[in-house]
Amino acid sequence: xxxxxxxxxxxxxxxxxxxxxxxxxxxxxxxxxxxxxxxxxxxxxxxxxxxxxxxxxxxxxxxxxxxxxxxxxxxxxxxxxxxxxxxxxxxxxxxxxxxxxxxxxxxxxxxxxxxxxxxxxxxxxxxxxxxxxxxxxxxxxxxxxxxxxxxxxxxxxxxxxxxxxxxxxxxxxxxx
Amino acid sequence: xxxxxxxxxxxxxxxxxxxxxxxxxxxxxxxxxxxxxxxxxxxxxxxxxxxxxxxxxxxxxxxxxxxxxxxxxxxxxxxxxxxxxxxxxxxxxxxxxxxxxxxxxxxxxxxxxxxxxxxxxxxxxxxxxxxxxxxxxxxxxxxxxxxxxxxxxxxxxxxxxxxxxxxxxxxxxxxxxxxxxxxxxxxxxxxxxxxxxxxxxxxxxxxxxxxxxxxxxxxxxxxxxxxxxxxxxxxxxxxxxxxxxxxxxxxxxxxxxxxxxxxxxxxxxxxxxxxxxxxxxxxxxxxxxxxxxxxxxxxxxxxxxxxxxxxxxxxxxxxxxxxxxxxxxxxxxxxxxxxxxxxxxxxxxxxxxxxxx
Numbered sequence: 001x002x003x004x005x006x007x008x009x010x011x012x013x014x015x016x017x018x019x020x021x022x023x024x025x026x027x028x029x030x031x032x033x034x035x036x037x038x039x040x041x042x043x044x045x046x047x048x049x050x051x052x053x054x055x056x057x058x059x060x061x062x063x064x065x066x067x068x069x070x071x072x073x074x075x076x077x078x079x080x081x082x083x084x085x086x087x088x089x090x091x092x093x094x095x096x097x098x099x100x101x102x103x104x105x106x107x108x109x110x111x112x113x114x115x116x117x118x119x120x121x122x123x124x125x126x127x128x129x130x131x132x133x134x135x136x137x138x139x140x141x142x143x144x145x146x147x148x149x150x151x152x153x154x155x156x157x158x159x160x161x162x163x164x165x166x167x168x169x170x171x172x173x174x175x176x
Numbered sequence: 177x178x179x180x181x182x183x184x185x186x187x188x189x190x191x192x193x194x195x196x197x198x199x200x201x202x203x204x205x206x207x208x209x210x211x212x213x214x215x216x217x218x219x220x221x222x223x224x225x226x227x228x229x230x231x232x233x234x235x236x237x238x239x240x241x242x243x244x245x246x247x248x249x250x251x252x253x254x255x256x257x258x259x260x261x262x263x264x265x266x267x268x269x270x271x272x273x274x275x276x277x278x279x280x281x282x283x284x285x286x287x288x289x290x291x292x293x294x295x296x297x298x299x300x301x302x303x304x305x306x307x308x309x310x311x312x313x314x315x316x317x318x319x320x321x322x323x324x325x326x327x328x329x330x331x332x333x334x335x336x337x338x339x340x341x342x343x344x345x346x347x348x349x350x351x352x353x354x355x356x357x358x359x360x361x362x363x364x365x366x367x368x369x370x371x372x373x374x375x376x377x378x379x380x381x382x383x384x385x386x387x388x389x390x391x392x393x394x395x396x397x398x399x400x401x402x403x404x405x406x407x408x409x410x411x412x413x414x415x416x417x418x419x420x421x422x423x424x425x426x427x428x429x430x431x432x433x434x435x436x437x438x439x440x441x442x443x444x445x446x447x448x449x450x451x452x453x454x455x456x457x458x459x460x461x462x463x464x465x466x467x468x469x470x471x472x473x474x475x476x477x478x479x480x481x482x483x484x485x486x487x488x489x490x491x492x493x494x495x496x497x498x499x500x501x502x503x504x505x506x507x508x509x510x511x512x513x514x515x516x517x518x519x520x521x522x523x524x525x526x527x528x529x530x531x532x533x
Contacts, residue, residue, distance in 0.1 A: 020352065024181050027354050035181070035352035039207055040290055060437030062351045062430075065511035 001056050001140050004064045005133075006081050008049035009073030014126030018071075019050035021153060022130060025145035026054045034062035047076055054140075069136075070104070071129055072097060073111070092133060107136070109175050115168065124168035131172020143173060179354035184322040185210035187355045188278060188342060189218065191323035192250050195330040196363045197276070198224035199249040201238035203231055203257060206290040207346040208280035211252040232257040236264030236277075243273035244382040246370030248330055248363060252278035252342075255296050256287055258304075265339060266305030270384030270395065272369075272402075274333035276326065277311070278342035280349040283507030291507025292346030294429060297484035300343045301458040308396055310403050312340035312410070313457040315428040319353040325455070327358060332410060334365035336402055343457060345480065347430035347509065403459075412455035413464060417443065421450030423523060424472045425515065426465065426489050428454045431478055437512030442519055449519055457485070465492035474522050477530070478502045478515055486530055498529035 005022070009015045016037050023035040037050040051064040064084065070091045072078035078097045085091055085104035093099065095110040109132060115125045127150065134143050146169055154161045182190070189211050192200070200215040212228060219226040229235040235251045242249035253261065258279040268275055281296050283289040300313045312332050314325040322344065329340035369380055386392050416436055418424065423442075427435035432453035442449035452468065454461050469475065475497055477486040486501045493499060502518045504510055521527050 020181070023352065027179065027181055033181070033354065036347065037350060037352075039346075039350050058436075060440065061434045061512045062353075063347065063434075063509060063511060065513050 001054075003054045003069065003137065003140070004067050005052050005054075005069040005071065006049055006064055006067045006084065007052065007071040008047070008077035008081055009071075010076075011046040011048040013048075013073050014123070015048050015071070015073060016050050018126035018130050019052045021146065021149050022133075023052050023054070024153075025149040026141070028148065029142070029145050031056060032059050034059045036062040047074075047080070049077065049081065069133070071133065073125070073129065090136060092129065092136070107176075111172075111175075114171060114175060118171060119164070119168050121164060124165055127165045127168035128172035128175070131169040132175050133172075134169070135173045135176055143169070179356050181352055182319050182323075182355040183210055183350065183352045184316070184319040184344065185280065185349045186214045187319045187323040188252070188316075188326045188344070188349075189214040190357065191326035192276065192330070193218055193222055193224070194323075194358055194360045195248065195327040196361060197248040197250050197330065198222065199242040199247050200224070200251065201227045201229050201235040201242075201249070202251050202253065203229050203235050205254045205257045207282055207292070207349050208252050208254050208278070210349075211278070211280075232260040233264070236261040236268075239275050239277075240264055240268055240271075240273065243268065243275040244271070244371050246367040246372060248276075248334070250276045250278070252280065254280050254282045255284050255293070258296065258299070262299075262305040265311065266307050266309060267384050268339045269305070269309035269311060269399070270307060271382050272337040272399070273339065273382065274330075274337055275339050276329045276333055276342065277339060278326075278344060281343065281345045289507045290346065292430060292480060292509055293507055294345055294431065294480040295482070295484070295505075296343065297457065297479065297481060300341055301460070301488070309399060310338070310458050312336075312338060312406070313343050314340065314412075315343050315432075315455060315457050316348055317429055317433045317453065318348070319351060319355050321455075322348060323355055323358060327361065330363070334363060334367070336406055338402060338406065343429070345429050351430075407459040410456060411459045411461050411463070413461040414451075414453040414455060415464070416451040416453065418450035418452065418468060420448050421468070421471065422448040422473050423450070423519065424468055424475045425449060425451045425519065426454070426475060426477045426485070427451070427479060427515070428457060428485065431480060431510050431515075434510045434512045435478060435515050438515035438519060441512060441516040447519070447523060454485070460488045460492075462488070462492040465489060469493040469496040472497055475499045476502070476519050476522050478504075478510060478518065480504045480509060483530070487532075490530070490532065500527045501530040
């Protein structure tokens with residue numbers, strides 16, 4: 001298998017940490033991974049993106065020219081990267097994003113609304129989205145890998161933070 | 177052995193520490209800022225010294241001081257900063273001081289941009305500063321090589337008393353990959369020439385200045401003999417599917433790994449394409465390219481520059497086979513698909529051969 005995903009949005013939405021977490025989870029499951037972040041303008045409000053490649057064999061290019069999946073959490077991100085997704089690929093976008101006609105299948109879901117109203121903390125928006133991403137990729141990605149990676153990442157901040165993230169992941173997983 | 181997910185820049189810094197480097201002097205510049213940040217956190221943990229210098233000029237001269245005292249020492253920067261260091265690099269080479277430097281290349285000339293580039297090849301391999309000198313130039317293509325080649329650079333530099341440069345680029349510096357973290361090593365090379373205090377022995381002198389008639393010519397002879405020994409013994413490259421190749425790609429650093437993807441794409445279409453990825457850019461792997469030029473019908477060189485390494489490939493290949501070139505400039509980068517398309521046009525006769533211009 002080989003999955004090339006671009007995760008993009010405003011700086012501050014956690015797109016870089018979501019990509020890193022996905023890469024970490026896949027690495028611990030024994031897969032090959034690369035992660036390549038934008039490194040110019042990740043300040044809050046600026047545009048940020050990362051390229052994550054996951055495969056069961058050596059990865060040559062960490063830079064994605066044709067993506068299987070795009071996660072777009074802002075209008076700007078959608079417009080910038082939508083054309084990079086192959087026909088038959090998937091774009092996972094927030095429902096607030098105005099969708100233009102593209103070759104890929106667009107899955108628009110109310111990530112922001114659900115995160116705010118049901119989880120009560122916009123900072124875990126990225127984890128909710130990862131949950132939905134995992135539900136779309138059950139063939140190779142196990143939700144447990146992400147639970148482990150989240151626990152490892154947040155345990156130093158306390159069990160409460162771990163629990164909040166796991167709740168967000170679970171909610172995203174059933175959002176489809 | 178468990179692997180850690182590490183950024184190339186961080187893997188380079190950790191590799192230096194594991195090679196025994198306890199002195200780091202540097203000045204911030206993107207895309208290598210993670211290196212000083214990592215050293216700032218890590219050096220106090222291992223009893224080392226981290227100094228953020230006031231400029232790259234200061235950094236390289238602090239390196240000169242620590243190297244003269246026999247320490248394993250490093251500085252890192254990106255393209256404009258490496259230009260500022262060139263006087264110091266020439267002095268380090270002239271005084272035969274071991275040290276490890278890194279240039280995580282960005283777009284130029286001038287202040288340029290922060291995107292990945294390979295346009296500093298000439299500066300790195302053909303001098304950069306004044307005088308007849310070389311430094312080792314090692315070109316990593318992965319986070320793992322950022323660690324491993326940095327450790328090798330310290331060994332090379334100490335063994336030959338020649339500075340060593342890691343010539344990376346923004347992609348290799350910024351990308352994150354699983355890295356197998358190597359064991360700590362204890363430096364073995366003795367440095368009887370170092371300035372360690374002259375109590376009970378004749379004083380040592382570290383210098384690149386001689387005002388008599390014989391000093392500088394003698395130093396140059398010594399340097400050239402050292403370079404000849406290095407050329408014979410320390411050439412490194414990766415060879416990928418060359419045994420039956422009809423066509424050859426030559427690419428280094430991040431472009432080298434994209435080229436590997438292009439070779440795979442070509443092979444899936446039944447095209448027998450192979451790759452030489454130079455790992456040491458100085459000393460350059462002339463000999464293997466000479467050998468393979470007798471076997472292949474075309475050599476395709478790609479680099480993120482207007483054509484720099486291609487001149488070394490031409491020196492190796494001569495008139496035996498046509499060379500073709502594709503460059504990406506000013507921070508635009510290659511993908512495996514772009515290189516594959518270039519190779520296909522070469523095979524179909526759609527590219528003009530590269531000529532010295």
